Amino acid sequence: MTFARPTILSAAVYGAPARRVANSLDVAAMPAQERPVFCISPAALHAQARLFLDGFPGEVAYAVKANPGDEVIKALHSGGIKVFDVASTVEMATVTRLCGKVDLHYHNPVKSLSEIATAWHTFAVRRFAADCREEIAKIAQVAGHASGAELAIRFRLPSLKASVHDFSSKFGVNPAEAVDLVRFAVLNGFVPVLTFHPGSQCTDPQGWVRHIEAAANIARDAGTTLTKLNVGGGFPSRYAASRAPRMETIFDAIRDAATAAFGSDVPALECEPGRALCAPGVSLQTRVKLVRRSNGDLFLNDGIYGGLMEVSQAPDLMPFYRVIRDGQILTTAGGDEFTVFGPTCDPLDVLPHKLRLPADIREDDVIEFAGIGAYGMATSTRFNGYGEADLIEVSEVFTG
Numbered sequence: 001m002t003f004a005r006p007t008i009l010s011a012a013v014y015g016a017p018a019r020r021v022a023n024s025l026d027v028a029a030m031p032a033q034e035r036p037v038f039c040i041s042p043a044a045l046h047a048q049a050r051l052f053l054d055g056f057p058g059e060v061a062y063a064v065k066a067n068p069g070d071e072v073i074k075a076l077h078s079g080g081i082k083v084f085d086v087a088s089t090v091e092m093a094t095v096t097r098l099c100g101k102v103d104l105h106y107h108n109p110v111k112s113l114s115e116i117a118t119a120w121h122t123f124a125v126r127r128f129a130a131d132c133r134e135e136i137a138k139i140a141q142v143a144g145h146a147s148g149a150e151l152a153i154r155f156r157l158p159s160l161k162a163s164v165h166d167f168s169s170k171f172g173v174n175p176a177e178a179v180d181l182v183r184f185a186v187l188n189g190f191v192p193v194l195t196f197h198p199g200s201q202c203t204d205p206q207g208w209v210r211h212i213e214a215a216a217n218i219a220r221d222a223g224t225t226l227t228k229l230n231v232g233g234g235f236p237s238r239y240a241a242s243r244a245p246r247m248e249t250i251f252d253a254i255r256d257a258a259t260a261a262f263g264s265d266v267p268a269l270e271c272e273p274g275r276a277l278c279a280p281g282v283s284l285q286t287r288v289k290l291v292r293r294s295n296g297d298l299f300l301n302d303g304i305y306g307g308l309m310e311v312s313q314a315p316d317l318m319p320f321y322r323v324i325r326d327g328q329i330l331t332t333a334g335g336d337e338f339t340v341f342g343p344t345c346d347p348l349d350v351l352p353h354k355l356r357l358p359a360d361i362r363e364d365d366v367i368e369f370a371g372i373g374a375y376g377m378a379t380s381t382r383f384n385g386y387g388e389a390d391l392i393e394v395s396e397v398f399t400g
């Protein structure tokens with residue numbers, strides 16, 4: 001059998017661009033290599049961009065932190081995403097280098113004075129977020145007191161436990177404090193916006209609905225007609241252990257809640273998804289390094305210090321997976337359960353669930369994990385000298 005020869009985009013995840021296309025089964029059939037391989041599909045990233053651009057009732061920004069890789073940003077940009085939510089000045093530089101002059105939100109609620117100044121002067125950022133008076137005062141110090149820049153006040157409600165990661169413990173003020181901050185923002189010459197984050201991988205539309213209701217009350221109590229409401233990220237992706245509703249169900253719930261809560265004064269809506277835009281566009285191919293058959297232990301060439309970081313934080317984010325040998329998918333039905341370790345010497349480097357794998361699984365077999373594009377690539381470490389991966393463009397990515 002001959003395989004289309006794919007082009008390796010780079011020897012490290014965020015390296016120089018190149019091109020070519022292969023199916024991820026073809027990738028697995030290439031001669032065995034030491035490093036794990038991320039298979040990235042621009043077509044799948046375009047499809048996610050379209051899902052949001054066509055379905056969300058407002059502006060869609062990509063939260064770059066979820067995956068700041070060049071190939072991901074370029075694919076989402078060419079797929080129609082023109083607004084980016086950036087967490088740092090480094091992300092501003094990356095987006096500007098790849099996409100030219102685009103609209104940037106700086107919605108990290110914690111920024112140093114010099115970061116705000118760089119954002120304002122170098123990258124022309126005019127959309128900020130804050131959750132305390134001190135931060136608002138710093139932005140006003142850079143922007144001046146009649147800037148007309150947008151300032152999104154980040155508020156929070158008690159957690160519904162509907163998301164995998166709860167963000168309310170770190171950022172956001174309660175609704176009464178938000179009323180005060182909206183007034184303070186107006187006094188300082190900003191256009192007030194409200195923003196929240198329902199928690200990452202939020203699978204219940206109520207996560208958005210109740211915040212939208214609270215936003216209407218905050219605006220009313222502050223005596224402001226809100227022109228914009230940012231409903232954050234949190235939109236779910238597909239994982240084996242996390243059942244998510246269809247995205248359209250969440251979009252409809254957001255649209256209906258905004259109409260019900262604001263009546264004739266519905267603000268323009270914005271969202272800033274990270275995970276849902278980038279996760280489905282990337283799979284991760286790991287190779288078996290060793291099977292210790294006597295006790296059912298199996299070692300891979302990547303683990304929780306690399307592309308599988310999120311699984312260690314939240315077992316619900318366990319991805320779909322498949323096993324490939326010589327370009328053929330092996331059945332796992334009737335197989336054995338293995339404890340799956342990563343390559344480092346740290347005992348924490350283990351998946352939280354045992355995996356069912358073919359009983360005769362052996363060195364160099366490939367285990368491919370689906371929907372891995374969010375956060376794991378971005379947070380991959382160099383622990384024990386690992387952390388380098390190859391990046392290969394595929395026309396069709398494994399989605400589980």
Ligand SMILES: Cc1ncc(COP(=O)(O)O)c(C=O)c1O
Pocket residue numbers: 063065066085107108197199200201232233234235272273274275276
């Ligand atoms: C301000 C802000 N917006 C958007 C996101 C993206 O969240 P998600 O990846 O859950 O969509 C995050 C995640 O940390 C965030 O902090």
